[in-house]
Amino acid sequence: MQAKETLFADLVQGRAQQFQVPLYQRTYSWTEKQLGQLWSDVLEQAELLESGDRASTHFLGSVVLAPSPQNEATFPRWLVVDGQQRLTTLSLALAAIRDHIADAKPDEAERIDEEYLINKRKGGSDHFRLLPTQADRPQFAAHVRGPLATQTAGGNVAAAYGFFRRKLVEADDPAAPQDVFRIEQAITSRLTLVAVTAERGDNVHRIFESLNNTGLKLSQADLLRNYLFMRLPTRGEHVYETYWLPLQESLSNDELEQLMWLQLVLDGDDRVRRQDLYAAQQHRFERREVTEAEIEAYIRELYRHSTLFRRLLHPQEEPDTAVRARLRRLDAWQAQVTYPALMLLLDRRERGELASSEAARAMSYIESFLVRRMICRVPTNNLNRVFQSVPGQLPTDVPVADGLHRLLSADNRFWPDDKELRDKIRTAPFYQYGRWHQRKMVLQRLEESYEHPEPLDFAAAQLTIEHVLPQSAGDEWMRMLAEDANAPDSAEDLHARLRHTLGNLTLTAVNSELSNHPFERKQGLLQGSHLEMNRRIAATERWGMREILARADEIADRATTLWPAPLRGVGRAERSRDWQLAHQVLAVLPHGTWTSYGDLAAFLGSGAQAVGSHMANTAGLTNAYRVLTSEGKVSDGFHWTSPDEGGDVRARLSADGVHFTVNGAADPAQRLTADDLALLVASGGDEQTDGEDTADGQGGQTRADRFFRQLAADDSPETVEAVRATFKGWEELGGWIGHGSGHTTTSAYLMLGEAGAPGRGIWPLTLYPGGGRGGTAEVVFQHLAAREPFTDRTLRAELLRRLNELEGVAIPEGKLELRPHIRLSLLEEDHNRKLLAETLAWFRERWESRDTL
Known part of the structure; x- marks a missing residue:
């Protein structure tokens, strides 16, 4: 048996060979949970490549190989005893990258195919570098061979491929653009594996058991604590009793580890990963000879910071009223990602460099940054990087709060301005983005802005979000909407577009009483509400499109005051983010489904005509032909945008599993509504x-x-x-x-x-x-x-x-x-x-x- 560290590229590249998953192995079983973690690790490695850091790779796990009984000297075949999930996932990720770039860079797509996925001169099953279990082979082969239009629905293999296609579209987001070839490099040369190669006669199953028989691992905090006190031979007992023991009693092990990581970030290390905490801190101490006094000073500073860190975890411990209110809101938002910036502010105040009023003002910029991005549906995938960079990038030529305002307003931070915020409040389906507690907090802050003389105790009120125009509207509601509809919009189009927008949402403790009743009945209940926003709704005579948009404008006036705007003079890519979301959801339409222009428009918070225009003028848009009219017909204005596409649209739809009724319309049962589209890209449910x-x-x-x-x-x-x-x-x-x-x-x-x-x-x-x-x-x-x-x-x-x-x-x-x-x-x-x-x-x-x- 031989064991060595290797990379995916080194394992599969080179001469023709094949890795066979034995038939007795379980089928491919990774779900979005494992895929999401891997993708996060891949993006992290891509960022390290971008920064020039080539030392800190990510260990992915082991692969146990044994010679296959069909092994040939000129064509090595290996049985994958352990590691098939990793190899299959990486192969599917590379197939997704190949297809993502196929139209724009066909030569590079062919290179990826030949280097990692196929044995070019072999036929039959030997054509594939990886041969999964028999149950998974048809789907895996279909995704390696393509084209996608000929594939059938099914299985975790198809789901994993779809996951990577969606994430690659998402990675093109202008808020956090990623070079697809850097992602490829991260997958092939930054994810390390331990390849255990057995000889004939070795008990490969015993090897597998040994590799997976791991005990309770030490945390990064455990490792660093042991390291520190080994370096304190004479002062250890004093330091432990004076600083470490109180520190350890005030924070959990996980919180202590987070604090240690934050201390590195505050010192300006904006690239350190939490899982690399021990190695990073050890490296800092060992760059030169460090005395016991310096080790003690580090632990003493850690102890001082622990008091500040507890105020982030428990805002009630903050003595200043204004700062405490800001911390409570950020805690309610679950904004742990902002901790580097918040710790910097509390630390500067502790040192006497910042007044509490200025700290509260700086925190208002952080809150606004989060809230405006959420309302405007800016992806959150770069927030870690944004806030981890704050201590190292904060301008030094202006006061701290002004410097943070300037830093977050930079053109690559995507902090929406007033114009974009107003537009999204009118049009975006607010109810379908962000997490439920964040949506509730936005509405709560808007209610608080009325400054009621007898403020409501929101913690005890048990309020929930209510759609005034119901999610499932009855005939009376639809008749009202029909009065507002102008061609080509129908009452159904208006309902889909307006129901989830902020102008139609409020807070109430009587959701069950309001239910889906006509507006006249809701008026009486809302009029008796203690909430000012509800009384204002009740004061209107009807509740249709005009009233919802008027309320949206009123909310926008309050929102622009509540949440400060970024500084002017920076370039933005506002609309491209919306279209990016459209590209993302179209890329993952399940087999056997279609959607309409109106559904896609309602999902985006746009108009059906704008969606149609964008699709007609965007080449290479995946699954564009699966967007039909609301009747299930191909739009009269549809045309293929790429010379590589073409042919009969209905034939393509039929190949994708879309059925047609006797009158030539796509089966309405296979139509995906705006709510269905939101589920396709949802990060999690809010079931309670x-x-x-x-x-x-x-x-x-x-x-x-x-x-x-x-x-x-x-x-x-x-x-x-x-x-x-x-x-x-x-x-x-x-x-x-x-x-x-x-x-x-x-x-x-x-x-x-x-x-x-x-x-x-x-x-x-x-x-x-x-x-x-x-x-x-x-x-x-x-x-x-x-x-x-x-x-x-x-x-x-x-x-x-x-x-x-x-x-x-x-x-x-x-x-x-x-x-x-x-x-x-x-x-x-x-x-x-x-x-x-x-x-x-x-x-x-x-x-x-x-x-x-």
Whole structure:
């Protein structure tokens, strides 16, 4: 057996060879969680390459190889005993890079193919450098061979390839542009592997067990503590009792590690990674002979900084009122990324170089930077770099607060100005971006700006976000919108475009009462609200497009005052970010789906005509032909923008799994709405379930009572009884019913797992009252994709197959990564109710046997 450190390029490049994953190995199983971590490591290495740092590579893990029984002297074949997930993932990432650049740089695409993916002069299965398990081979081969239009949907292989295609489009974002060839270099020559090569007769499985039998690893803080006190032979006991022990008692081990990292950043090291903390600090101490006094001084400074750091973690410990308010808001925002800048401000104030009022002003710029970027949907992928660079880049020729204002206003920081902020408040689907607590905080700050004489206790009020124009609008709402619609916009287009914008959102503690009722009924409830913003809404006569846009303008006036603008005179790329988001979502349209210009426009916060114009004038846009009119027809103005494309659009759509009705329109069941598009690029869900069916302060009424009352207001008694029977059957299977909070209407979750432990369980369906259009059951495929054992796509596909056996249900395979809906009225049929009960029993059995699958 031989073990050596190597790189992916060194492992697979060179002469023709093949790495075979044995048939007994599990199929490819990496999900977005593992892919996201790898992508983060790749981007980090790409940034290090950009900075010229070629020393600090990233260790990816081990690969255990053994000679294949089909080995030939002229064509080496290796069995991949361990490491197939890593090799498959890296190969798919390179295939995605190849396809990303294929139109612009075909020679480079061919180079990537021949260097890493194929054996050019070999045919059949020997053509591929990596040969996955038999179950994964068709999909893997399809992505290596291409073209994509001929591929079928399926599996984790396709999902991983789609993930990298999306991330490569995202990496072109002008807010944080990444050179795609630097990303390729990071993958092939900056991710180190330990290749363990066995000889014939070696027990490769024992090698695998030994490599994976690791104990509890020491943290970076543990390593650095041991190093420091080994260097204190005479002062160690005093330093430990005086500084280290109080420090260790005031912070957790993880917090202490973070503080040590922040101290390096404050000293100007804007490239150090937290996982390299120990090595970086050790290197600083060993550049020269360091005395015990210097080691003690470092620990004493760490101890001093710990008091400041605790104020970031626990803002109530901050003595100054204005600074405390700023810290509380940033803590509520969960803005840990800003800690380097905040620590610098508190440290300068501690040293007497900054007054508390100036520290609070500087923090207002940080808050504005975050809030404006969130409202304007600027990606967050460069925030770490922005704030880590603050201590080293802060101007020294102006006061600290002014210097921070100038630094964050630099043209590569993308801090939206007043014009862009106003535009996005009017048009962007605010409800679909950022995290739920951030959206709530924006609305809370807007309410506070009215300076009510009796301020509301927001912590105790349990407010949630309410759509005034409902998410599911009934006929009366649609008639009102029709009055505002001008061709080519329809009432449906206006509803999709306006419902999630800031002008249509407010805070309330009576979401269930407001629900989806007509505006006249909502007016009375809003008029009695303690919130000024609600009383202003109630004072209007109607609630259509004009009123929503007028309120958006009022909000914009307050927002530009609340959150200071960047300094003028810097160049911006405002609109390109919106189109970047369009390119990103189009690149990952699932097989067998299409969307409309109106849906894409509502997702972007734009207009359908602007979307059509952009697509008609942008060459090489992936999946542009899968954007159709709202009727499912190819637009009269559609044309191919690249000479390499062409042919019949319907034929291309059919090859992509899109079906057509008898009148020649694309199947409406395969259409992705604006909400579906948002799910495709969502970073996580905001599901909130509560395990206890407790009274919620509304006359002792439980959430279950509210759910069935809302359901009965819209559905027939037969549907309500069918849902009750379904709940009873689920509880007999050992499940329980959870109810959501923070939604416009109440909801019910069919839960498995520990009751009362939100986030730990699993659920196949979420049921919602209809609000005028009939109740629905949401099939949460997207949620299941991150929960064992349903990370296995074949299990999710089986769930879809079983649900499609219900009469009236036809969920297309293209929605297997989304959250399609089923009408609850279908459960009135005994046959459907029986099939659903069997499906739920199957689901429970799969979950309970998850550790043995």
